[in-house]
Amino acid sequence: MALIDSRPMYRQRLSDYFKKSAKFDPITSASSVSDFYNILGRNEYDVVLCGLTPAQEAVQTLLNELKSRSIATKIVLLAPLEQKNTIFQGLCHGATAFMPEHLPLPIMEQRLSSHMQDNYWLNPELARLLLRYFGRRYTQARKDAPTLSDTERDLLEMVSEGACQRRIAEEQKAEKKHIRALVGGILTKLHSVHRTEQKSTTPPTLQHM
Numbered sequence: 001m002a003l004i005d006s007r008p009m010y011r012q013r014l015s016d017y018f019k020k021s022a023k024f025d026p027i028t029s030a031s032s033v034s035d036f037y038n039i040l041g042r043n044e045y046d047v048v049l050c051g052l053t054p055a056q057e058a059v060q061t062l063l064n065e066l067k068s069r070s071i072a073t074k075i076v077l078l079a080p081l082e083q084k085n086t087i088f089q090g091l092c093h094g095a096t097a098f099m100p101e102h103l104p105l106p107i108m109e110q111r112l113s114s115h116m117q118d119n120y121w122l123n124p125e126l127a128r129l130l131l132r133y134f135g136r137r138y139t140q141a142r143k144d145a146p147t148l149s150d151t152e153r154d155l156l157e158m159v160s161e162g163a164c165q166r167r168i169a170e171e172q173k174a175e176k177k178h179i180r181a182l183v184g185g186i187l188t189k190l191h192s193v194h195r196t197e198q199k200s201t202t203p204p205t206l207q208h209m
Contacts, residue, residue, distance in 0.1 A: 003029040004036050004062075005051030005078070010101070014049065017105045023113050033058045044070045047116060051078040051101060054090030067094030067191060074115055084125045092133075092194040096120065096187060120183035127159035130186065134193075146189040155182055 001024045005011040011029055018027045025046065030036035033052065048066055052059045054077065066073055077090045077098040087098045097115050099108055122130070134148050148156070151172070158168050169176045 001025050001027045001047050001049075002036070002045045003027055003049045003051075004031075004033070005029075005049070006031050007051065010051065014105070018109070021109055023109065023116075033062050036062065045073060047074040047076060047112060049076050049078055049112075050090070050095070053079070053083075053086055054093060054095065055086050060089070060093040063090060063094040064195070071188075074112075076112065076115065081123065081125075084129065088126060088129045088133075091126070091187060092190060094191055096184075118184060119177075119180045120187060121165070121180060122156075122159055122183055124160050124162050127156045130190065131156050131160060133190065146192050148186065148189070152182060152186050152189075155179065156186065 001018060003011060003014055003018075005014070008031070011031065015027050015029045018024055028039060028043075028045070030039060033056075045066075050059065050063070054060055054063065063075055066075055074097065075090075075095045077087055077095050078101040079087055079090075079098055081087075081100055087095075090098070097120065099111060103111075131153070134153075155168060155172070158171070163171075165176045165179055169179050172179065
């Protein structure tokens with residue numbers, strides 16, 4: 001487990017808590033992207049908590065590299081929900097989840113543990129951003145770019161309207177575990193499409209969406 005955050009007191013608080021947790025490996029912490037690279041080496045982490053803003057190019061590069069090293073790595077952004085555009089940037093570059101940075105630590109631990117079991121979820125605002133992203137005309141026109149299935153699109157539309165997991169599972173006649181796995185599949189497609197766009201065009205900003 002790794003933690004990257006520039007705030008000393010916050011970083012120490014999380015480090016002290018997770019060092020005592022039996023659910024995670026010993027935690028490695030760094031205050032910046034450059035410090036993290038100094039200790040990264042060939043290491044692979046099962047989960048990386050990132051409190052640095054994904055709006056920074058260096059952070060985007062790091063997220064991409066971590067995901068390219070191992071698709072199993074869970075990258076969790078720690079940010080206020082109000083920063084939804086910034087959070088979405090992080091998801092595009094490889095993050096797999098986000099959590100409010102001031103979430104009580106026992107709840108954060110519980111959610112991280114659930115996420116490590118391949119449980120994924122979104123809130124309505126991020127679901128709307130995903131629908132807009134995949135709905136862009138030139139993304140749909142690319143033959144090699146993954147697109148959303150009808151089931152995935154229906155799921156995002158229901159989440160965007162505020163539907164809970166239980167209601168979605170009932171309407172789609174599926175278990176909640178299957179619904180959470182569908183969200184994970186959508187994020188995998190997002191990462192793939194975004195990587196393709198980075199290689200072929202200038203990455204679009206949310207202001208152009």
